[in-house]
Amino acid sequence: MDTITLNVPTLPCVGLAAAAGLLACKLIAPRRRADETERGPLPAWLDELEDDESYERVRLPEWDNGTEWRRKNGFKGSDYVHDACAAVHVPRYYLRGVSGGVGSKLVGAAHFGPGAESHRGLCHGGTMCSLMDDVVGWTGFCATGVCKPWSGFTVQINTALKKPVDVGSWLRIEGEIVKIDGRKVSVKARLLDVDGDVHCEAEGLVVLKKKS
Numbered sequence: 001m002d003t004i005t006l007n008v009p010t011l012p013c014v015g016l017a018a019a020a021g022l023l024a025c026k027l028i029a030p031r032r033r034a035d036e037t038e039r040g041p042l043p044a045w046l047d048e049l050e051d052d053e054s055y056e057r058v059r060l061p062e063w064d065n066g067t068e069w070r071r072k073n074g075f076k077g078s079d080y081v082h083d084a085c086a087a088v089h090v091p092r093y094y095l096r097g098v099s100g101g102v103g104s105k106l107v108g109a110a111h112f113g114p115g116a117e118s119h120r121g122l123c124h125g126g127t128m129c130s131l132m133d134d135v136v137g138w139t140g141f142c143a144t145g146v147c148k149p150w151s152g153f154t155v156q157i158n159t160a161l162k163k164p165v166d167v168g169s170w171l172r173i174e175g176e177i178v179k180i181d182g183r184k185v186s187v188k189a190r191l192l193d194v195d196g197d198v199h200c201e202a203e204g205l206v207v208l209k210k211k212s
């Protein structure tokens with residue numbers, strides 16, 4: 001049988017990668033994602049974090065590998081926030097870990113797609129709350145100063161919604177460990193735009209799993 005080899009060139013920039021991801025979403029799940037549009041390029045400051053030696057990119061096989069890998073490893077679906085097709089999508093986090101945990105900071109970018117819409121171009125407040133849940137949890141998993149995935153549970157997310165988010169926005173999401181009391185990790189988080197305007201902020205609590 002003849003085989004066809006496709007030479008796919010390396011994508012020149014992460015923005016194209018994001019667009020390609022969305023195209024893949026359309027092709028793979030055309031009915032579910034009929035309202036998706038291109039996310040556009042990733043924000044430039046994300047590249048600055050990539051180049052900043054004090055930050056390290058958090059990588060997870062369940063984010064980076066495909067559906068097949070997830071299925072084989074106990075996952076049942078796509079990641080609610082990190083999947084390329086998610087209504088509100090975080091492509092990456094970067095950690096500035098601090099020994100002892102307190103002061104450790106997680107920074108990422110979040111895109112609010114058309115699937116996050118509530119009223120006429122504005123996003124549902126629950127999308128901001130979901131993001132706060134995610135960043136609080138992932139920041140809490142960094143309680144040792146390094147990221148230990150799934151090492152605890154978010155148990156509280158008290159979110160203040162401060163400014164509506166437009167559909168199509170790329171915003172900066174941040175979480176920081178402010179206190180560690182035994183297994184309880186307190187995290188402050190916020191979502192802000194390129195001008196520094198805060199769209200929401202949260203105080204969260206993560207309970208780390210008991211050591212076995």
Ligand SMILES: CCCCCCCCCC(=O)SCCNC(=O)CCNC(=O)[C@H](O)C(C)(C)COP(=O)(O)OP(=O)(O)OC[C@H]1O[C@@H](n2cnc3c(N)ncnc32)[C@H](O)[C@@H]1OP(=O)(O)O
Pocket residue numbers: 137150151152153154155156182183184205207209210
């Ligand atoms: C390989 C498997 C990996 C699994 C990893 C899963 C990662 C999931 C990532 C998430 O973030 S999921 C987000 C949604 N969150 C949840 O679904 C959490 C639901 N809650 C629970 O499942 C249980 O509450 C939990 C397992 C977290 C309880 O754990 P424990 O039984 O070990 O904790 P315990 O109840 O003994 O509480 C420990 C401390 O935390 C405090 N605490 C627990 N829940 C609290 C709460 N909701 N608010 C405030 N404090 C809370 C509790 O008072 C206590 O304080 P003290 O040490 O001072 O006494």
